Amino acid sequence: MSRGPIEPGSSADGPRPAGRSTLRDVAKLAGVSIATASKALNNQPQVRAETRAKVIQAAEALSFSPNTLAQGLITQRSGTVGLLTSDLEGRFSIPILMGAEDAFGSDQTSVFLCDARGDNLRERHHLRALLSRRVDGLIVVGARPDARPSLGELPVPVIYAYSPSDNPADLSLVTDNVGGGRLAVDHLIRHGRRRIAHITGDPSYGAAQDRARGALDRLAQEGLPLAGDQVWFGAWSEAWGRGATRMLLQRDPGIDAIFAGSDEIARGVLDVLHQEKLAVPAQVAVIGFDNWNILAVNARPPLTTIDMNLEELGRLAAQRLFAAIDGTLGSGIETIGPRLITRESTAPLD
Amino acid sequence: MSRGPIEPGSSADGPRPAGRSTLRDVAKLAGVSIATASKALNNQPQVRAETRAKVIQAAEALSFSPNTLAQGLITQRSGTVGLLTSDLEGRFSIPILMGAEDAFGSDQTSVFLCDARGDNLRERHHLRALLSRRVDGLIVVGARPDARPSLGELPVPVIYAYSPSDNPADLSLVTDNVGGGRLAVDHLIRHGRRRIAHITGDPSYGAAQDRARGALDRLAQEGLPLAGDQVWFGAWSEAWGRGATRMLLQRDPGIDAIFAGSDEIARGVLDVLHQEKLAVPAQVAVIGFDNWNILAVNARPPLTTIDMNLEELGRLAAQRLFAAIDGTLGSGIETIGPRLITRESTAPLD
DNA sequence: CTGAAAGCGCTAACAG
């Protein structure tokens, strides 16, 4: 690429150190008043085309960039939103952020990302700072998909994403874990699997319960029992995936599919299946949950899994927020549907 | 028509829904002038304690929150910085963001996180928006540790983190990959390993070259040859880790340690080592690179690895930026040292 | 069509 900012109109003028000039400078250079310059730059109709051109040219020559803070002072809108997360690794926040960026358009709205790191006091601090910066709205992303305390009445609209608020008067957007569990098992059933087991994480997580419920639902609908006699709750780790698989295999060696409650667990499952010389997917199909690329794509074989559509969640959060900024916000809990990502760890039986 | 603000009969009105009040409201409630209210709230010395108390109480009663945009208009400082990244997964950006948050203090400075997703145009857009929001500084985080195009002359200080700028006049902060490679091999040598091989990623990455160079350096210093006859360059994936390990084992079955250029690759290495019934670390020690928790902690056994200290990098970037905001920025490339994280995949040889 | 004037909410000299 060429060096320096691209300046289409400015032929004769030497390029300057970009950007500290004000509307007054532009007006002066163009030989018009500040008011006219403002109108010209904002595409207001009542400006002669010729004048507008002069102003635009002046603005370009000076690399003029409008001061959004001043604009915000007047319009009472900062063009910023806050994304307040407690999710250390950014595992959920990042996709949500990207979705929000998409929906807002990078020119219109910028987002402040703040990580409270699970610390309540830090969250209060960030909240104060954000409000003080006059964000137009807030997206709150929790660390786990269980209800979290409401922030209460705030002067800006708030959307709870991933973790719902514990106050039903707030608007929350969450992923559909029950639907995800159902989808996973449905996929297995369609592939002719009949002896399906379920290994999942910490039972204190609503997500673990919900995914299991969805799985059980779908099984029941098909008149199929759950293989392995129980849902294997444990921890969200590969180690648990390995341990549970060993126990499961002892209890019920004839299983032909395992639905893992997370991709991490699925990796542990695969590990032990390989040790036991059970072919995946020929003998046992494995499906994960999360579509965490680094884990799922690299697995041997690559992992079929459920994607929670977090980008879409982020996009929707942004849209709802946008609508709420000049209107009123809904309430309750809205659910985003999951999506099946087919890779090689599942295949039709025979 | 007179458009002046409507005078609300705001004598003893109940508290309002948090936060839309202005300094004028506070002053009125406290029965002082706006200027005095401002001074009282900003801890300026020339205010009687009693008056200050009155003002503070009024501010609290109204949940007053100062409008940072207005403040910024005056002080010419927004109290915000932009973090411009191209790093899809936030793998590098997030630790850097956290370090920066730490250093700035959440009350003082908030950070805009923008992801350009490797798209040059999107980057320009974000840059414009950020400048327009009058950020006090910019941290630019690249997707890979190789030089990236400079943003050129900007009206605010810029720090390039992780990926250095291609312009030596800019200030860049990078991790020390040569030192990391040296550290990894040093650790292996101290554990009595003598037949050390190196499997790493895409040779077009400076990081791959640097880590290899560090490893080779340390080996040479010890008078040791590189096991496996060559550095095994390939891809940053588990699959390559597996493939390379198989070839390596064929070529040189007697190795007692493998230095993997990333944790992903290390996972592949471990996988094949297990298949070949080689005990880790008893027979072969394995060390990774990145300390990517999800991969390293969950490995079997948990992976000893090199941490690039990205939080520290973020913290340092923030400090440098802070200093630069009222001063001048240095230039050139500054390097952050790596850190060894010992887990169970390495151990002294007998 | 264009410009003068009045602020948005706040801070910073100055006077009282």
Added chain:
DNA sequence: CTGTTAGCGCTTTCAG
């Protein structure tokens, strides 16, 4: 100590 007076950079009536 406290209030008055100017703005920060921009938009927006409302006259010319």
